[in-house]
Amino acid sequence: MIAIVRKAAIITLSKNASLFYKSIFKKLFGNLISISCYSVLDGSVNKIDKADIFIVSTDAFDSINDCEKFIPQNVPKIELNVEFTIQNIDTLMKIPKGTCAYFVNLSEIMVRECIARLSQLGVNHINFIPCFPGSIPGKSCNLAITAGEGRYAPDEAENIIDLGDRIPDTNTIVETALRLKLDYLLEKEHFKEYFNSIATSNYNFNQIFGRSLNMESQFEILMEIIDAGIIGVNESGTVISYNSKAAEITGINQKQVINKSAGSCLHFLPFAECKTTERKITNRLVKFKDVDINATIAPVIRGNKYIGAFATIQKFTEEEYKQHNFRMQLLSKGHTAKYTFNDITGESDTIKRACAIAKKMAKNNSAVLITGESGTGKELFAQAIHNESDRNNNPFIAINCAAMPDNLLESELFGYEEGAFTGARRGGKLGLFEFAHKGSIFLDEVEGMSPALQIKLLRVLQEREIMRVGGDRIISVDVRIIAASNETLEDLVADGVFRSDLYYRLNTLPIEIPPLRERGGDIMLLFENIKKELNGYFTLSAEVKNAFMAHDWKGNVRELHNYVEYLTYLDKPYISYEDLPKSFHKRITPLKSRGHDKDLDVSLLKKIAGNKLDDYTLVLGILYDGYKSKKSLGRLSIAEKAQNSGHYLTQQEVRSILYDLSNLGLVKISQGRGGSKINDKGIRAYNNL
Helix, strand or coil: CCCCCEEEEEEECCHHHHHHHHHHHHHHHHHHEEEEEEECCCCHHHHCCCCCEEEEECCCCCCHHHHHHHCCCCCCEEEECEECEHHHHHHHHCCCCCCEEEEECCCHHHHHHHHHHHHHCCCCCCEEEEECCCCCCCCCCCEEEECCCHHHCCCCCCEEEECCCCEECHHHHHHHHHHCCCHHHHHCHHHHHHHHHECCCCHHHHHHHHHHHHHHHHHHHHHHHCCCEEEEEECCCEEEEECHHHHHHHCCCHHHCCCCEHHHHCCCCCHHHHHHHCCCEEEEEEEECCEEEEEEEEEEEECCEEEEEEEEEEEHHHHHHHHHHHHHHHCCCCCCCCCCHHHCCCCCHHHHHHHHHHHHHHCCCCCEEEECCCCCCHHHHHHHHHHHCCCCCCCEEEEECCCCCHHHHHHHHHCECCCCCCCCCCCCECCHHHHCCCCEEEEECHHHCCHHHHHHHHHHHHHCEEECECCCCEEECCCEEEEEECCCHHHHHHCCCCCHHHHHHHCCEEEECCCHHHCCCHHHHHHHHHHHHCCCCCEECHHHHHHHHHCCCCCHHHHHHHHHHHHHHHCCCEECHHHCCHHHHCCCCCCHHHCCCHHHHHHHHHHHHHHHHHHHHHHHHHHHHHHHCCCCECHHHHHHHHHHCCCCCCHHHHHHHHHHHHHCCCEEECCCCCCEEECHHHHHHHHHC
């Protein structure tokens, strides 16, 4: 883009002076200004062309009226004041004290002005004799001092020190730069060198000016450091500040907005509203060129008067990312997933199948529902799923929904605003859903949620939005929900305890973790791993190993861990059957791991069924018929078939029978609508009955 060249006119008494000043201004401002020179003595002042600014020396005209005859009205005029240089002063200070010297210049006024100025600058040791054309010095001196007018020195002055023409002072240069809107040049090194060369007693001005330049420089640096768009306007709405980040966000470069009206070039920002109300506008979402921008505008008030405003702008997506980083920083360490699928121990087909399904589901962002008995490792699977997903670098937060009161659970999950309730923390609190943004949240025992909280959770799943307790602002969150339950949620839905719409949302990706009793050789594999972790040094008798394989393990891996810990603390090198705790002896089991002893299967079934053996046999027979027709059957279907055969069984009785048959390893109960199926062991037991 071609730079605009400003026009300046310099008017002096003599032509040589105007040419001298022109050389200085050109050296400072370069090609950004074009300069025309005019002199009163040669008459060129009578033919002045148009200019953006007129720089007039103090000796050019005798009065203001004379000045107005030659210079157009309504055009900025600057008085050209001149000053000695530091080098001039250094030269004069070397002259011996008491020396008599002519001071030579064009007129008496100019001579006396120079002598007075030198006195102000500390040159008081020389006896100056005024000397100008037509004057008669009252004393004869051997030395003459002049500021570029040595030709007027008396003949008796054998030595002449010519200080050269005085140069424009700081005020003249700064005002010229401001008038021509070139003040940004004042920070350039050659300007600083020029100012430093001037001999001045204006200490206060220089200090303030230097401080102003320094503060302006720091402000510009700060503008570029801040990771947000910064736009400043003055009281009339003209853009005075605009950093590179603002240009990046809006796609409008600096030259298109600086010194332009914000109402025209940045119309999407409510500067006019801010000026009218004189109040801060916070987090206003505006749209420009299909980009959502979050804007905050603060008025600048001085002396109860509006003098401008500053806006900070940021792309909404960037703001959301920044808030996510803030959450990550606020989040204490520990909310991470430690375990992966490599930490899941097991060689059985059932656990391998569960892991294979979970790995596939990990790549999806839909909700996961993990079901299984208590102690089977549902949180272990949840952490492994998180670490296998694309969210693995973000938070993993686990919370037990049945472990705290309903109102406390709500405030923990959704957060609250300041003053939402008695005892609420000042400033409010972020909820776990906000903390888990971009990550995963594990809701263990999700069935423990009240109906009201179930509705709020459903909204999170459907809309990806939350609202804090006591708040009125919708907050978008990107969280993957992994829920777990010890109960059969389908039954709770049927009983009206759990919302069906929430169940189907959570059950998008179901995973069932097999109980320990169905994992065969994994029992002893896990046993050895836990013993190693606890630094246990003991061996088990064959009888104890058989007992472990035959145990029902209702507490699953957690129960196994407890027994290994107990045996470790016994501090015995060899564990016999008698060393097992009494609670272990009271439990009878089954199971698949006991092998395929058909007599054992039948005897255990008779022992558990007692006087209801016929009911158990009937259910096995109905499942066997379903097996032959390749159908799985639900509790309702089994109850209806039992009634058709002349036996009345409630769904609850069918459920209890199926549970016992499953514990014996005779049937397989599927979660959800999968129904129940008889297996090979069940078929053998049924045939033997």
